[in-house]
Amino acid sequence: MQYHVNGYRYGDPTIQPAAPGREDGQGPLPEDVDVLIVGTGPAGTVLAAQLAEFPEITTRAVERRPGPLPVGQADGVSCRTVEMFDAFGLASTLTNEAYWVNETTFWAPSPQDRNEITRTGRIQDVADGLSEYPHVIVNQARMQEMLLDKAKKSASRFEVDYGLLATGLDVPDEPLAPVTVHLEETDEHGRGTGVSRTVRARYVVGCDGARSTVRASIGRTLHGDAQNHAWGVMDVLPVTDFPDIRKKAVMQSASGSMIQIPREGGHLVRYYVDLGDLPEEGRSFRDSTTYEDILAAAQKALHPYTLQARDVAWWSVYEVGQRLADGFDDVPAEQADLLDPRVFITGDACHTHSAKAGQGMNVSMQDAFNLGWKLAAVLTGRSPASLLSSYSAERQKVAQELIEFDKRWSSMIGSKVSDPDDPDAGGVAADDVEAHFVAGGEFTAGLSTTYEKSLLTGGTEHQHLAAGFRVGTRFHSAPVIRVADAKPQQLGHVHEADGRWRLYAFAGKSGFSADGDGHESALSALVRFLDEAPDSPVRRFTADSAADDAVFDVRVILQQEHHTVDVNALPAFLFPAKGAFGLRDYEKVFSAEKTNGRLLGLVPGLEATHDIYDLRRIDRERGALVVVRPDQYVSQVLPLEAQDDLARFFAGFMLEPGNDG
Structure with missing residues (x-):
């Protein structure tokens, strides 16, 4: 780290000298900005941290919540994401706090008693040579806190404008005219108060989740199918005699599948518990399912081992499904050679999938990392606005690959285990699950992305x-x-x-x-x-x-x-x-x-x-x-x-x- 370049500095070297005019912070939300980020989930906070490095760019982010996210649902951090955090100077903080996923074990019904599980395999979670960094587990809220702290220490003195909900936006026909974003102030619960305002932005980035207002405003739609299969997820403080309690474990029992992921802090554990196919009245099933139902299913899957949950930090029920937006910016495909994009969507706003592949937060952050430097290059005059069309071209393909992988993995671990004594019953063999996990190692490490030959990527002749x-x-x-x-x-x-x-x-x-x-x-x-x-x-x-x-x-x-x-x-x-x-x-x-x-x-x-x-x-x-x-x-x-x-x-x-x- 170099920080005495303009004279001796004392104090925290990660706090950059404020840019002119930012000594007292960034000030109130102006009516005109260069970039408006809508939503501060994983993608929004990465984008904020990256653009905060350019104080000459007026970047602001609005968030409907009254303050930072207290508890996040995502937690799996791929090797590639840790590499990206290194570029922000945050990798050591991340890995010091995190749970390191060193080994993954596999469990299946015992040949002696199929109502009991037995360990069938054990592998190193990340193969040697893939990355210098491990696969780790850290709560999404803590990762976002790190990124926003980085942004606040930048020369921009960036901070989020909380308590503002985006209700819609207008994209004018004039190519160089700003986008008008309609906002509504929210209360302490994130609900609209009826008090509205507008902001004009050269570029708008929707990081506002699966129900994205930004996506709807530019006419983009998520396409895909649900699998009508329900999973429960819970973060608990357990007392158990299960021997692999502090290791990632993939379990396939006669009663259903389960994935165990130890969390940071030494005691917390997450369980993804198979609840089976949804009945036709699927919504009422999800609404009527309780935490006790999820715990009971987990206890049954873990037999003969016992599981007590002394405290529950969070739980939910979700349906497996994969959906992909038909474009990641506001330019229709037939006009891609004529117009430059001004509105973008990232993360869950443009791709949704199950949590079991552990890639949702990671791919969302990589979306923003791809877009952030391009916005900076255009807004600082280093590149023409046409560069921005490469974002959708590159990241839509990556999201499609994620969805295809998630379909295969979800189907694999959601299938019942085959019974050697009843070959006609179907199902998957326990060693097939382990083999599929190993084969997907590069993907789950976040290292399989390959950008095709384009303006930004050359050929392979050398x-x-x-x-x-x-x-x-x-x-x-x-x-x-x-x-x-x-x-x-x-x-x-x-x-x-x-x-x-x-x-x-x-x-x-x-x-x-x-x-x-x-x-x-x-x-x-x-x-x-x-x-x-x-x-x-x-x-x-x-x-x-x-x-x-x-x-x-x-x-x-x-x-x-x-x-x-x-x-x-x-x-x-x-x-x-x-x-x-x-x-x-x-x-x-x-x-x-x-x-x-x-x-x-x-x-x-x-x-x-x-x-x-x-x-x-x-x-x-x-x-x-x-x-x-x-x-x-x-x-x-x-x-x-x-x-x-x-x-x-x-x-x-x-x-x-x-x-x-």
Whole structure:
């Protein structure tokens, strides 16, 4: 963390100096804003935290509740979401508080007595090598609190405008005219009071849940089917003799299925309990089902083990179903090439599914992370408004994949277990459930998203140069050593949620050294191009008044050991001047040498056996340039010599300073 850049600072370094005019906070809700966020669930709080990093953008969020969410329903946090939280500087707080899902066990009817369950399998929940972060459990409300606290500490001094309900919006026909959002003040219960007001916004983002007013106002509809199958969910403080009480457990009993998920704090446990098919009068069934009914079903499924619930924190009954919106913005498909979107929907407003795949909150947050940097790029003049159409194009496909996965998983664990003594009765075998869980490991870790070739994502013709950084997927971090101070760290952790692009230049065999004939190395030529060439993206798209790395964060990874690198022999471009005093940034150059136990997550004294070149299959002879989007996804893998390709790529969607598009 760098925070003395403009002079010595004392106190909490996570609190940024307030932007001019924000010293006393953001002030009352104005009549005109750049971005209005409607709803502060998982997607809304991610979007708020990201846009708060840009105080020049007027971002506000309205929420019908009178204050922050006290208790959330979602709790499963995928590895990918923890990686995203690292970009906000929140991963360590998250993982320190969380329950870590280390193992998942599987239970099925005992062959001796099918009314009793027995353990049939045990697996490591997240396979080795998927991520440097674990799958964790943290209450949704606490995650949102972390994000809003981050936003409040930003230079924007962002805070939510509580007690305001969006009742509708008007999108004018004029392409550049603002959207008018109609609001109603609410009471302490979130109910409308009849007192109305309006706000005009350049962009509106509906993060307002499955009954989204924003979605309805732009004529979008959720399509899908319910499965007419009910599940109960409860968070309890249990007393039990079940041996796996502090492990995630998937249980299929003769009476029905159940999933157990231990919660943070050491004692709380969540149960998803199969209540069977809904009768025709499904609504009355849900209304008449009690917490005692759910507990009784859980106790029956857990037999021969006992379960007492000494306290219940929360419970509900829900119907399994999957629905997807027909578009994630306000532009009809037939006008996609003519109009730029001004209204967007995220999270439950555009996709709903069961909770058992553990992806609802995670995918919602990734929706917002995808959209946030694009809004910032447009509103700061870095990209044209046409960039925003890529949000729906990219995220609708991801949501469709989630729904398809959820259908398969819900069907699998909602099926009865087959009886070897009655093969004609049907059902699924216990080992089939475990096999399906293992096969979906990458998906449930949040790591299966692959963006297709587009304006923002290149082809795979050079993928062989860095096979482990798959184009279109998230940048898979690996350990390195920072040259200047010999600090071991994960390379991906230099990526902040600040809207910048990352250019990771992996040196070839020669590094910065000239060949025997005195010819410049490919790495040297690339750095010189980025620093000096008129068509360099860094020079072309960075304002003269801004720091060299204000738009593009260039990092170099060398193959030589860190103590053999002469820092003073490296190009000055890799030590950009910062702040009022022109201080040099010494954190841009790394060594790919194998690290020891000083690296977080390794046992002290344990030697690593691979470096980042081995782990991510980077061509040691030629090296590679890996281009990473602001939301941590790989856009391009290019040869170090591909300067023209690099220039053309960014010219396709970026604007020069002063060009409003």
